[in-house]
Amino acid sequence: MSSNKNDKPFFIEEEGGATPESTELENQVNHIRSQAGQNPLSNTEIEILKRYIELKESEVRDLREQQQQYQDYTQKSGAKVDSLHKHNRLLTAQLDEAQRNLARIQAEAEEERREHAEQLTLQKSDFDEKLKQAGVTQEQLKELMRQKEDFKEKVKEDLKRIKLKERELENKYELLRSDMQTLLDAKDKQILELKKKADALDLELEQFDDKLRDSSNVLNEVRVKKRRLIETLKIAISLLEDIDQESLSSIPDSERKAG
Numbered sequence: 086m087s088s089n090k091n092d093k094p095f096f097i098e099e100e101g102g103a104t105p106e107s108t109e110l111e112n113q114v115n116h117i118r119s120q121a122g123q124n125p126l127s128n129t130e131i132e133i134l135k136r137y138i139e140l141k142e143s144e145v146r147d148l149r150e151q152q153q154q155y156q157d158y159t160q161k162s163g164a165k166v167d168s169l170h171k172h173n174r175l176l177t178a179q180l181d182e183a184q185r186n187l188a189r190i191q192a193e194a195e196e197e198r199r200e201h202a203e204q205l206t207l208q209k210s211d212f213d214e215k216l217k218q219a220g221v222t223q224e225q226l227k228e229l230m231r232q233k234e235d236f237k238e239k240v241k242e243d244l245k246r247i248k249l250k251e252r253e254l255e256n257k258y259e260l261l262r263s264d265m266q267t268l269l270d271a272k273d274k275q276i277l278e279l280k281k282k283a284d285a286l287d288l289e290l291e292q293f294d295d296k297l298r299d300s301s302n303v304l305n306e307v308r309v310k311k312r313r314l315i316e317t318l319k320i321a322i323s324l325l326e327d328i329d330q331e332s333l334s335s336i337p338d339s340e341r342k343a344g
Contacts, residue, residue: 190257
């Protein structure tokens with residue numbers, strides 16, 4: 086199935102795709118963490134912690150947006166598959182109707198041929214019966230000959246009508262056969278297209294499942310990093326409180342009272 090490129094979700098990059106800035110910040114934060122409690126944090130270190138926190142919050146927001154895109158894409162794919170199944174059922178119903186019409190026309194043509202054959206048989210039998218009953222007089226013979234000619238003309242007219250009717254039926258049959266063949270060709274083509282689209286959709290769904298599993302792994306890693314980040318934040322907050330406490334303790338009592 087051919088899918089609109091705009092419908093495809095934005096997939097999350099693997100952990101190896103981290104930016105140099107993120108790696109450098111993480112190294113700096115680890116360095117600050119290893120020295121926690123030894124010396125008060127400098128302004129530069131506090132700025133590093135703030136930048137690191139903002140970066141991780143941005144990554145969490147991106148992951149939430151990408152998860153919503155996965156859910157939207159799954160719903161759209163299911164709707165497309167349902168639409169293709171409905172169209173296939175409609176084509177099948179049209180083909181069945183055309184086959185029933187063809188069988189009905191063939192039955193009607195056969196019935197008309199049978200009726201004409203019966204009429205010709207009855208007329209010929211009636212003529213032969215009258216010929217047997219005719220006398221030997223000339224007038225009777227002339228009348229019989231006239232009736233015979235009338236019968237022949239009638240037979241010719243009936244044959245013309247039969248042939249005309251047969252040609253009409255043949256034309257109808259050819260048109261119907263052509264229409265049915267067109268429907269069959271369209272159905273075969275549609276079925277082939279549906280199969281290709283279904284195969285493509287299956288492939289996309291498999292790829293989607295693989296990427297979704299990768300995304301789940303990334304989300305798990307983000308949760309681990311989030312826990313580490315919370316621990317880092319707690320340490321940073323504790324360090325900031327210590328800095329404030331030390332700053333207050335370093336101010337002379339006279340200045341604090343004046344303040």
